[in-house]
Amino acid sequence: MSDSAQMAARARLFEAIEAREDELIDLIARLVQQPSVLGNEAGAQAVIAEYLRAGGQEPDIWEIPDSLLERPGAGNSGVPFAGRPNVAATLAGVGGGGKSLILNGHVDVVSPEPLANWHYDPWAAQIAGRRMYGRGAYDMKAGLAINMYLARLVRELGIPLKADLTVQSVIEEECTGNGALSACYRDDTRYHADAVIITEPSNGTYTAAHVGVLWFRVEVLGQAVHAAVAWKGVNAIYRMLPVIEELRALDAEMNQESHPLFEGIEHPINLNIGVIQGGDWPSSVAGACAIDCRLSMYPGRTVEETRARVLAAVERATERDGWLVEHPPTVTWYGFQSAGSEIAPEEPLVRALALHHERERGTPLRPRSGTGTNDMRNFMVYSDMPALCYGVSGFGAHEADEWLDLDSLVPTTKVLGAFLLDWCGVAAQG
Template sequence: MEVRREQFRELAETLVSYSSYPGEERAVQTWLRDRLSDLGFETYTWEPDAELIESHPSFPDAETLELEGRPSVAGVLELGDPENGPTVVLNGHADVVPVTESDWSGDPFEPRWENGRLYGRGAVDMKSGLAACVFAALAVEEARHDVDGRIVVESVVGEEEGGIGAATAAASNPYPFDRDAVLIAEPSELDLVVAAEGSLMKRLQIYGESAHAARTWEGESVLPHFERIRQAFIDLERERAERVTHPLFEQFENPWPVNFGTVDAGAWASSVPASLTAEIRIGVAPHETIAEVEAEYQQRLDEVVAESGWLSAHPPDFERFSVQFEGSEVNRKESIVQSLAQVLRDNGIEPAYEGFTGGTDARHYLEADIPTIVCGPGSPDVAHKPDEFIEWEEAIEGAEIIADTVETYLRTQ
């Protein structure tokens, strides 16, 4: 199914031109809502539900999030008799991760074309995918085939912060109708992402005793204690990689990694470091709960503490912070998955079912019992990197495949 190529290109360019960092999405969302209206969509807008976010287990530090003035927007197209058919949501996010401009070859928010690629922050993650959803929906409408139902194109905020807009949409439906399936066009090289890893974020704080650097024996450095804890966690990571298995994650050398993302210790070069704070991200398999994994790491920490007289007397703190989420997995027998797989086969592409080692907004919709698949154009390998880009022919192919998937899905329900 063909899409409006020139308008697709223009929409993607304009989306990329907005520096829509987390908390700064309002301008691009306002522009997109108006553009959707111009294109014939009925539009909806919703803000993050502060009470919902604050009580949601994914956001233990909700008070640190900026929630006001961050609209998510959607456009709805009705086909045939919409009450006689299903509703499929095409989802993308408007926020992008921050940039260090000196690492880029040019202005990250000045879209540029080079050798068939669109460059710019968000070009692949995921403004081209969002634009593909818009024109896929329009292509289905313009085909004027005999199908009933609704297509919703959804642009949410705060995906990079754990899915603020999607969590609200999934848990408190912003539409006056039910949703039957969701396709999220995150970059996957058009592979079918049917499972995703969860994430446990923990902050470790260790306490020692300061002393003059010329008399280190009078103090208690936190560094040896940290190294023992770090090594114990690395050992557990290795054990879990062998013990906790999932067929879609066997390709990864380290499927449930532990990453010590930040470590801050000491206050002065001439003083024994008496405090250390480390922020740690721990991978969670799709079939595990955060609580189960947290308990494993807590037990391993307790073992290290029990072997140390100092740590037993001055126990470390080990608390959740930032964003938490369970892994997720959709049943391959769901109609939206089967429809997409069939369209790929029809286009000469053997469906590749994949597990993703990061998180996506799919989990929020799956938690709301809405079958959700992740599949979109572009490579996740260049997401979040300097000189982010998407191969434009793949973006077009992705939009056309999404359009065919929506029509196939609507016909088969």
């Protein structure tokens, strides 16, 4: 229910959201121009910190402690945490009720390779028509910028929120989720709130559920010999073939299983063999071969049971091949090691967001089940905070010519702004 303080605040916030849209677009562009792939997030985080300071907020900047790697849900990217901080800032509530809120976003992006597929410079944030092209423009520097922009507008307009509003810019969403996990778990004084919205691009839907993801590497050893007598050697590339076949059979088997929130989605569970490395010389029989894989699982399935299924598939491949019996493949877990999550439609967070989405956009807020993972699980599963993803429109996450629909910026920001005033509450002034 809206009281008069909240309605007045909303009108002022909406006016500012529209009037200062160029500032938002400029912030997104400056973020896209920072190539914040894994290991190189510092420049984009500096842009975030500088924007917060310019708006009068002192950012909390911290590096993830190595001890996080021992936490359930963490994964090892192999890249040291030093010099790659998370950034957050909190607008303190004035008290008197309200519920606290975290607006979260990730600053890391995936590689734009192969560049030959692009028609635009992935790091130039070029605008053509009402689209901004660039790696991360859509996933998810637009959402990240909206979070910072909203906090700044609320502060500069002097709107007194009853409860705390925290904005976060985290690393490693694309490979482990460690950044968000650290924001929840920060030492012993982690950030906690009554709800979390991750402003991932969602084309105006919300993420009701998403899969969990495992990364792993399988390595097979062969016996290198000169290719002139190739028949005498053991080609590790050939020996990997039964492993690949059994993993693909596991993918088929897991897609025979169902989950109510994933019904009607074609091939919801996906094994991807994303990297293969084998041998080192055309005239030498390949003595070693390795594959790097990603496998998803329905929410509710555990990391442990899914790992056991992978190991069983590799075991089946081993049994098919005499050499492999003598030289068993090794499996190493790294990167994502995290369950999926889901949020019930009755959750107050979902209901409140749906109300404001419908009011501002004129259409019902529809749920979406994600066949990729996102940081929602870190809040839902590993920190016990209701969370969902909601954000802008566009296309091409992890693809060439990724673009952001600039026309979605103001409407999305208004929904989030109206929601946060309602959720956090606005104190009467004077």
